[in-house]
């Protein structure tokens with residue numbers, strides 16, 4: 001018998017803004033002027049805050065940070081498609097996403113200066129702390145989505161963000177399969193920034209796209225221009241709408257580029273060329289989005305100047321607040337080991353505090 | 366002999382053994398072109414090529430699982446976990462397969478692989494980059510656990526681990542990677558798996574430690590010596606499992622006193638096992654309760670607080686003084 005084709009697969013790619021910020025009006029999403037501005041503001045604040053944090057790190061005023069430059073569209077735009085009551089389960093590189101979720105900049109400064117206190121979003125209780133163990137947050141997203149449905153929150157969806165390297169982990173594959181089988185309302189958003197530290201995508205996977213990995217699990221997958229905020233928003237919005245309509249999970253691959261080092265501990269000159277980086281400068285997500293806003297007549301250089309001043313003032317205020325803050329109590333970790341008071345832990349705390357007290361007397365602390 | 370740091374000591378050991386034994390290969394995340402995030406595998410890719418120095422996908426379970434297959438088939442894979450905090454993704458392969466293959470197959474199949482992983486605190490790192498969980502591996506029969514403490518023992522022990530017939534978890538104290546230099550005597554190889562090292566002989570008290578705490582321990586011992594004239598005996602454990610019970614027991618029988626210094630959290634760690642061993646074999650020789658200096662049983666705090674939690678020279682000094690004066 002001849003071989004039969006029993007299924008056909010294809011992967012679509014979405015581009016709405018071209019490299020000069022010219023919009024494809026057939027595909028242009030229906031976003032209000034306010035939403036467009038809100039998105040641009042977050043992208044700008046993220047870019048400027050990222051630069052300031054890098055600066056602080058270089059001056060020894062901040063610990064190791066993951067740098068976001070170049071990925072602002074892929075980080076910020078997905079959040080615009082969410083409600084506050086949706087869940088956001090992130091990785092570590094989406095500063096803009098966290099700002100869009102209402103997190104303060106001071107929080108990031110605290111976290112990256114070694115305070116757990118900065119890992120809690122005081123303004124949104126459906127944002128999980130950052131996840132550093134790659135892909136480990138993805139099964140959590142499935143569970144959150146399932147629980148929302150279980151509790152009758154028909155409308156709640158979960159957005160999970162992760163990198164290209166994370167797609168090699170078992171947790172990624174297990175989570176996609178799990179979500180598919182449970183028909184869980186999850187949007188899996190991969191920020192494909194071409195590198196996992198020094199490892200380029202071509203030795204991370206033999207798949208031509210990351211989006212196509214969805215097909216193996218029987219769910220929709222789409223690739224979008226991750227440096228085009230409109231494409232990212234539109235793909236996420238469609239996935240969110242499907243999820244809210246009980247049509248299950250989606251995998252979105254946002255193709256973008258990490259313009260700087262992996263973290264401040266990394267030296268990218270060891271593994272990639274300047275030319276490669278320069279080529280991506282032409283696709284800067286901020287430049288393209290600004291051109292679009294100007295073309296639409298809702299942005300101009302005066303507004304731009306004002307925005308940059310506002311962002312700078314906001315960043316200055318956050319740095320000032322962070323650096324003038326009294327240190328938190330040293331024994332807080334004992335509070336959170338368990339939800340129950342345990343004699344072993346309390347005895348250790350007593351000894352710990354006695355020792356600190358004695359060191360203070362001796363002028364050691 | 367030129368003095369080198371621990372990274373260079375490990376790196377040189379890898380270069381040497383790969384040049385002399387073509388069954389040895391290196392794999393892990395960013396170990397190739399990048400030379401590893403701490404540069405321990407620097408230059409290997411250029412020298413030995415992609416086939417023997419593999420940048421793998423980010424898949425710790427598959428990295429270790431594949432290494433098990435390679436080891437069964439006669440190769441000697443040296444695997445890197447980028448940080449010990451990410452090694453738990455391969456734990457089921459180590460516990461469920463690597464550790465048991467010899468027993469399961471009654472010696473027919475063996476798994477002579479090495480898993481290197483930087484571990485430990487004190488380097489102002491992000492979450493998951495500062496823990497000391499050597500006990501996870503040590504609690505697994507069939508797995509050897511080795512922790513060097515200095516440039517002089519790191520390279521020789523890594524070589525011994527690669528030549529060892531069993532799976533070895535080789536934990537590298539990252540705080541000590543570049544903090545000091547020593548001469549390394551490659552010829553004399555004074556270090557072997559399963560053997561503790563008596564760093565200093567003495568008669569008044571036995572001090573036992575391993576990893577990055579060794580340096581702090583030695584500083585504390587120096588302070589105590591100059592203050593009191595005590596003569597402590599200092600043991601660098603080097604192999605956590607199988608533990609060198611003889612060296613510990615012989616020393617404690619001689620001194621009658623002991624302090625154990627462990628960076629990891631207090632409960633259920635190697636210090637507990639050391640104290641149990643002393644209880645079994647040297648209890649009647651003790652003149653004071655054995656003390657341990659450890660971290661509390663809390664989730665490893667991020668770096669703003671870690672200074673308060675990690676054992677310090679002054680804590681060790683105090684424990685020694687109290688035990689001697691008991």
Ligand SMILES: Cc1ncc(C[n+]2csc(CCOP(=O)(O)OP(=O)(O)O)c2C)c(N)n1
Nearest residue numbers: 093132133134163164165166195196197451
């Ligand atoms: C399970 C696990 N293994 C290894 C690491 C170490 N690590 C941190 S980031 C990183 C690369 C991740 O690349 P990718 O997923 O593409 O995200 P990106 O950093 O590019 O945003 C690695 C290997 C980790 N955090 N978690």
Ligand SMILES: [Mg+2]
Nearest residue numbers: 163164195196
């Ligand atoms: Mg990446």
